[in-house]
Amino acid sequence: MKLSAAVLLALVAVQAAVLLAAVPSAQAGELQVGYYNKKCKGLENVVKWNVIKALKANRRTGAALIRLLFHDCFVRGCDGSVLLDASYDNPHPEKEAPVNIGLAAFDLLEEIKAAVEKRCPGVVSCSDLLIYAARDAASILSNGHVHFDVPAGRLDGFVSKAEEAQAELPDSAHDAQKLIDNFARKNFTVEELVILSGAHSIGQGHCSSFTGRLSEPANQITPAYRNLLNYKCPQGSNPTVDNNVRDEDYDVVARFMPGFVSRVRKIPDFLDNSYYHNNLAKIVTFHSDWTLLTHKEAFGHVKEYAENGTLWDEDFAESLVKLSELPMPAGSKGEIRKKCSVINHRLY
Ligand code: HEM
The missing domain is CATH 1.10.520.10 (Peroxidase; domain 1)
Structure with missing residues (x-):
């Protein structure tokens, strides 16, 4: 007797469901x-x-x-x-x-x-x-x-x-409204989007994550900063650039943004409200950062957090807790993994 493809698929699905039910969870x-x-x-x-x-x-x-x-x-x-x-x-x-x-x-x-x-x-x-x-x-x-x-x-x-x-x-190429909609789907407000984006005061990004920025007009990115990025990106295949210009190599900053050298840090990756200052000065890497200036409410929050670093520290902590409480989809089961990169048992 030959089984049709649909029947076979249904059998496999039932078998998978039975096996999944047998996995301790x-x-x-x-x-x-x-x-x-x-x-x-x-x-x-x-x-x-x-x-x-x-x-x-x-x-x-x-x-x-x-x-x-x-x-x-x-x-x-x-x-x-x-x-x-x-x-x-x-x-x-x-x-x-x-x-x-x-x-x-x-x-x-x-x-x-x-x-x-x-x-x-x-x-x-x-x-x-x-x-x-x-x-x-x-x-x-x-x-x-x-x-x-x-x-x-x-x-x-x-x-x-x-x-x-x-x-x-x-996506780092998204405009403000798309970002707002994306965060709203997880129940995050415009203000929380602005607060959490402040994490871009630290770390790095690949040039492929901001290719559009390399040719954006001067009202969206400070030309000296754009020149710096255009200098760094062709070096190697898809290199990374510091998210915060103050973490960049001193020599590179001295060459492209000499007025900024006093802000270059010996210790990189300091988490603070400098992202908002950088954003207002149009020296941020991602389009998704700059675009926050184009939305009235978001722009207001960028200014607010540029002016009040202590408030940002507190609000950032609160928003991270809110992020960390996002639940698994309703009805999902889980386990305590033995190793973080693999589930404990094969599912099928
Ligand atoms: C608002 C929307 C966001 C977009 C579009 C975005 C996009 C990106 C991109 C493209 C990178 C660089 C990836 C690469 O090329 O290697 C990056 C890096 C980073 N992002 Fe975001 N991000 C967003 C929000 C956030 C949030 C909410 C946090 C945390 C609260 C965050 C924390 C970071 C950090 C810390 C880095 C640097 C990571 C590293 O150096 O390893 N980002 N982000």
Whole structure:
């Protein structure tokens, strides 16, 4: 007897559902500050110690952790889905989405996870570890000005799809309205979009992420800064450029923006409200940053945070907590992964 393709597909789907039901999994409960106090004593110190060590070697890793939090939580909620590697069952995970270019710090998270597994096996989710690590990075990079408690108790998800990440995450070529709509879909306001964009005071971007900026008119990008980018980008294949011009090489800044050299920093990646000053001066890398000046309400917030750095520190911390509370899709199940880059059992 020959089975039709439709019947075969239905059988495979039923088999997959039965197997998935057999995988040990649970639904996440309410998030709580101090969730691991009894379950895994000293956990937050283990994370902090590892983050301090990593950032001593390279502060940029802190920027990578903060971006990872955003890219994990905006897609299927904070479920560690961005951490999963490609596998036989899932050849195109979120990591592979073009919008995820440049994501880093995966190795650090895996090291932290291994240390935590030794201490308390099977207890702490990778999604929680990512939020703790990003929180510590934000605190270190801001000299303690950005600080917050982390509500925890997340589970690690089973699903990670490149096409979902590409559809959900904002694009650096987007105009203000598209960004506003994108954030509104996750229940974030215009103000929160402006607050969170302030994370671009740290880290780097690939030239391919801002090719349009290299030929934008002078009312959108300061010509001296555009010349600097045009000088840096042809060097090598798709090199990276610092998001904050004060982190650039002294010689390059002296050549293209001599009036700016006094602001060049010996220590890079300092998380503060300088992004808003840079934005008003039209010396930001991404079109998605500049475009905030074209929207009346967003522009007002850019000015507000340029004037009040302390307010930004507090509001940024609050918005990161809100990001970190984005839930998995209703009814989703999860687990405590043994390794952050793979789910514990094959699904099929
Ligand atoms: C508003 C929409 C946003 C867009 C369009 C955007 C886009 C980008 C792009 C294109 C890069 C550079 C990627 C590369 O070429 O390697 C980048 C870097 C970065 N983004 Fe965003 N981003 C946005 C919002 C955010 C938010 C909400 C956060 C965190 C709260 C964030 C944190 C960062 C950080 C820290 C970096 C530097 C990462 C590193 O150096 O490893 N971004 N962003």
